[in-house]
Amino acid sequence: MRRIVVTTALKYANGPIHLGHMVEDIQTDIWVRYHKMAGNECHYFCADDAHGTPIMIRAREEGITPEELIERAKREHKADFDAFMIDFDNYYTTHSPENKHFSELFFQRLLKAGAIVKHTVEQAYCEKDKIWLPDRFIRGTCPKCKAPDQYGDSCEVCSSTYQPTELIEPKCSVCGTAPVRKESEHYFFRLEVFGTKVKELIDSGYTHRSIGNKLDEWFKSGLKDWDISRDGPYFGFKIPGEDDKYFYVWFDAPIGYMASAQNYFERAGVDFEKIWNSPEYEIYHFIGKDIVYFHALFWPAMLMGAGFRTANKLFIHGFITVNGVKMSKSRGTFINASTYRKHLDPQYLRYYYAAKLTGGIDDIDLSLDDFVAKVNSDLVGKLANLASRSGPMLTGKLDSMLGELDEDGTALVKNIAAAKADILANYEKLDFAAVVRSVMALTDQANKYVDDNQPWALIKTDKEKTRKVLTAVLNSVRMLTIYFKPVLPVFAEKIEKFLNVAPLKFNDVESIIVNHKINVFERLVERIEQEKVNAMLEESKPAQAQPVEPAAPQMQYEELAPECTIEDFTKIDLRIAKVISAKKVEGADKLLQLELDLGFAKKNVFAGISKYYKPEELVGRKVVCAANLKPRKMKFGISEGMILAASLGDSEASVLGVDEKAQPGYRIH
RNA sequence: GGCGGCGUAGCUCAGUUGGUUAGAGCGCGGGAUUCAUAAGCCUGAGGUCGAAGGUUCGACUCCUUCCGCCGCUACCA
Numbered sequence: 001m002r003r004i005v006v007t008t009a010l011k012y013a014n015g016p017i018h019l020g021h022m023v024e025d026i027q028t029d030i031w032v033r034y035h036k037m038a039g040n041e042c043h044y045f046c047a048d049d050a051h052g053t054p055i056m057i058r059a060r061e062e063g064i065t066p067e068e069l070i071e072r073a074k075r076e077h078k079a080d081f082d083a084f085m086i087d088f089d090n091y092y093t094t095h096s097p098e099n100k101h102f103s104e105l106f107f108q109r110l111l112k113a114g115a116i117v118k119h120t121v122e123q124a125y126c127e128k129d130k131i132w133l134p135d136r137f138i139r140g141t142c143p144k145c146k147a148p149d150q151y152g153d154s155c156e157v158c159s160s161t162y163q164p165t166e167l168i169e170p171k172c173s174v175c176g177t178a179p180v181r182k183e184s185e186h187y188f189f190r191l192e193v194f195g196t197k198v199k200e201l202i203d204s205g206y207t208h209r210s211i212g213n214k215l216d217e218w219f220k221s222g223l224k225d226w227d228i229s230r231d232g233p234y235f236g237f238k239i240p241g242e243d244d245k246y247f248y249v250w251f252d253a254p255i256g257y258m259a260s261a262q263n264y265f266e267r268a269g270v271d272f273e274k275i276w277n278s279p280e281y282e283i284y285h286f287i288g289k290d291i292v293y294f295h296a297l298f299w300p301a302m303l304m305g306a307g308f309r310t311a312n313k314l315f316i317h318g319f320i321t322v323n324g325v326k327m328s329k330s331r332g333t334f335i336n337a338s339t340y341r342k343h344l345d346p347q348y349l350r351y352y353y354a355a356k357l358t359g360g361i362d363d364i365d366l367s368l369d370d371f372v373a374k375v376n377s378d379l380v381g382k383l384a385n386l387a388s389r390s391g392p393m394l395t396g397k398l399d400s401m402l403g404e405l406d407e408d409g410t411a412l413v414k415n416i417a418a419a420k421a422d423i424l425a426n427y428e429k430l431d432f433a434a435v436v437r438s439v440m441a442l443t444d445q446a447n448k449y450v451d452d453n454q455p456w457a458l459i460k461t462d463k464e465k466t467r468k469v470l471t472a473v474l475n476s477v478r479m480l481t482i483y484f485k486p487v488l489p490v491f492a493e494k495i496e497k498f499l500n501v502a503p504l505k506f507n508d509v510e511s512i513i514v515n516h517k518i519n520v521f522e523r524l525v526e527r528i529e530q531e532k533v534n535a536m537l538e539e540s541k542p543a544q545a546q547p548v549e550p551a552a553p554q555m556q557y558e559e560l561a562p563e564c565t566i567e568d569f570t571k572i573d574l575r576i577a578k579v580i581s582a583k584k585v586e587g588a589d590k591l592l593q594l595e596l597d598l599g600f601a602k603k604n605v606f607a608g609i610s611k612y613y614k615p616e617e618l619v620g621r622k623v624v625c626a627a628n629l630k631p632r633k634m635k636f637g638i639s640e641g642m643i644l645a646a647s648l649g650d651s652e653a654s655v656l657g658v659d660e661k662a663q664p665g666y667r668i669h
Numbered sequence: 670g671g672c673g674g675c676g677u678a679g680c681u682c683a684g685u686u687g688g689u690u691a692g693a694g695c696g697c698g699g700g701a702u703u704c705a706u707a708a709g710c711c712u713g714a715g716g717u718c719g720a721a722g723g724u725u726c727g728a729c730u731c732c733u734u735c736c737g738c739c740g741c742u743a744c745c746a
Contacts, residue, residue: 214673214741289740318674319740326739355694356682362675363739370681373695381708389705437683437693447709456704527706590670590745608745632746642746 002040003281006032007257009291010049010094013073014058017080017337019349020288020320020327023364026353027317027430028286029086033486034427037506045260047092048074051236052249053134057174059235066235070095080337084346085489090264094252099259100237103252107187107239109306115193117225121186124152124164124179126172132231133164133172133179140167187239188225189251194301195223201300207292207314208361215296226298254299257285258308276308283311289318289361315430318363335540343536347488348375348528351436354487359430368537372528378436379488382443383480384524386450390473391498391521393455398463402471402516409472412449416442416479417509423483424506432487439483446476471514474499479509494524573628574644574668576658577603582615585636593636594618594643596625599665603627606639613655624656624668 008028011017028044035042050070059069070093078091093099110116124133138152152164164170165181172179191198202215228251230236232244237252239245262272275281287295292314300310319326322333340349352371355378356364394400405413419438426434450473459466477495482504485492496503500518577596585591590608592615605625624644632639644656 211673217672217741321739358683365681367681370695374681376706377695377708380706385705385708387705389709391705393704433683440694444709448711450704451702451710454702454704459704523706525706527708585744606744606746611745626746629746634744634746636744639746 002035002042003275004035004040004042004284005261005275005281006042006044006284006286007260008044008046008286009288010047010253010256011077012052012054013048013050013070013077013093014052014054015073017077018327019322019335019337019340019366022084022337022349023320023353023357024286024288024317025081025086026084026350027315027357027432029084030350030354030432030486031286031427031430033087033489034424037482037485037504038424039505039507043089043261043264044087045090045092045257045264046088047090047094047096047256047260048077049249049253049256050074050093050095051234051247051252053131053137053230053234056233056235057131057137061174067095076338080341083341084337085350087489090260092256092260092263094249094256094259096256096259096263098262099252099256102255102258102262103237103247104240106251106255106302106306107247110189110302113193113305115190115301115305116228117188117190118185119188119225119227120183121227122181122183123231124170125182126175126177126179128175128177129172131174131233132182132184135164137173138164138167138170138179139173140170142167184231186227186231187229187245189228189298189302189305190225191223191297191301192225194304195219197304198297198300201310202296205313206300206310207296208316211289211292211296211314211316211361214292218293218297223297250294250298251302254294254302279309283309284313284315285311286315286317289316292316315359316361317357318361321363321365323367324365329541333537333540335536339536339539342539343532344528345525347490347525348379350487351375351379354432355436357430357432358434359432368533372530372533376527378440378443379491379525380527382440382447383477383484384491386443386446386473386480387477387495387498387521387524389450390455390470390477391518393459394467394470394474395518395520397459398467398470400518400520401467402474402514402518403464403467404514405472405475405512406465406468408449408453409468409475412445412472413475413479413512415445416476419483420506420509427486435483436487439480442476442483443480446473446480449473449476474518475512478504478513482506482509491524494522498522571628572626575599575625575627576622576662576664576666576668577625577627577643578664579618579621579623582618584610584615591634591636592618596623596641596643597664598625598627599663603640604638605641605643606634606636607643607645609645609655612645618655621655622658622662622664624658 006028008024011021025046032042032044048070050073055066055069059066062069074091074093081088081091107116124138125131126133133152135152139149140152141148142150150167152167152170170179171177199219202212207215228248229239229245230248232246234246236246236249239247258276261276265272265275276283285295295314303310321327322335325333327334340346348371352366352374353364355374394402419442423435423438426432426438450469453469455466455469455473458469478499478501481492481495485504492504498519498521499513500516501513575598577598580595580597580602582592582594585593585606590610591606592610592613594605594607596603596605603625626642626644629641646654646656
């Protein structure tokens, strides 16, 4: 018997569970149920990730305490997971005494190991709200494309990334005042101390191979010290020996795996340390590819530094797309778990995800048309129908008694049982798509057996022979259900009740039930109606649909810049200039190097327009130049100005020209 | 631009260490049935496996280049 501990990524308490989260938890839950049914000891832990600035601010906005907020979030999260039959052994929170204990323990051990240092950092601080602002809480105009109201770390319009200090007119996203820069001393975790050991871990098969390549990039570029502290006010655990410094949320989050496990094992009267550090136990983390960095670098290094064992392996999955594209609020495809379950049976989603999951890191697509078709045809049309076309006949006309098997029936059932090893192997390697394919192929065989034997005709002439046929069919149903039980727990329960048998395990496929009384048949699953899917999408569309909806189709005009005075305007000295020469910049993607004649002077200017203009198209043209711009040193030289061009987003650009009369050097007023 | 991933029938996807006429489900056409949640069975059509080269006796499968989409990242003053 194997002993296994698995975790799924902690859920942030700041938002609801959506169908993207569910990929991971359904995948994991299926795997856990598979192990339990196979007779292994398997524990499944998760928790809410409850700390950090966003939660503190959200609570403030709602006028409640962070504790109240995270308590509510946890309740909602758990309700969603219960509805989707995610069978955690413990769903805990990082805001717990166990987690506090472990966080302090990790910190102290890392300190002792010489892996913690202090650096002074400069950060944005809002003097009005009296809080330090993470990048996401600073908003301002994108320094690259000038799109207004962008996050402090990246622009959603041009998708460039930058430092919050580069933002134009940065504002605190809570109160709108401009943040100030303040210095503070922070604790840093020296990752490089464990760099070699972590590299060895990864090389030994800790992650998927393709992920290993990605990780290599990080190793090559050098492991930087990781800032693990935050200044108060902050919702989290205070750092020992400090008055107003807290552990960064990502420091105590993965520790939450251990805290959740410990909380469970203590209640069960089991010594946690013996389990977590015991070679008898295998430990696996299921995560999405978005948080590989934390789980493949930081977390193993933390564990090593604190003297704990690392997990055996990370199981990494891809993202979910809906109808082939990223989940989108305006399309209504950003579907919360709570919205889904109002309209549709969670087992449908478990089945569909199972049919798509191969254990790889590719994104998986929830194609809603395919979803409806697959569930209706596989689950309803084939599997449920198999029971429905045989059960009622036995209960209605043959006293609900199973008989023996005939020769063909034995062959059918043996064939189904023979697939066990293969199916278990596919469960083991997370290739649930292969499981679904092979079980459905077996279901086809069973349906064919029904057609071949025509019990509806046979019963008119030979009741006992019919009983044999139906016994074979219902034994098939039982076995197919066993195979699907990790995916469809409620379906399996209904079959257990219908067939009047104890909870099914994998080993039960090796036996058959004969001369056995069954219960009356009840419907197992309902067909999906397209209207339900539509209603779910409709409800997922944002109520405050204004920002994205009307402008969305084509013309996304940039917002008008804040008002300025004529004095502001005249600060910029715009001149007519003639392009003397233009050439592509070697090694640069978007830059053209232009030599401009301003009449009284010549200037060297780099312009990011090579995507839109060939150099020869520009030579000889008169353009508008911002001539008094402070020269800027760029990678390829000094740019002494800027030429004006009009654009809409990223897709096009038009360099401004002038009437023939205007000569180089004329000023534009 | 760099790095990584993907590109197989109308749709969603399998294709194991390269080996005979490339598969499944759904959808579509035809047929025989009617027990069943308008489900099931038989059968047909449909793909130059993104493109072009190369390695090989032989490539969807390996290598190179290119095209298209996605992610991360960068020099768009």
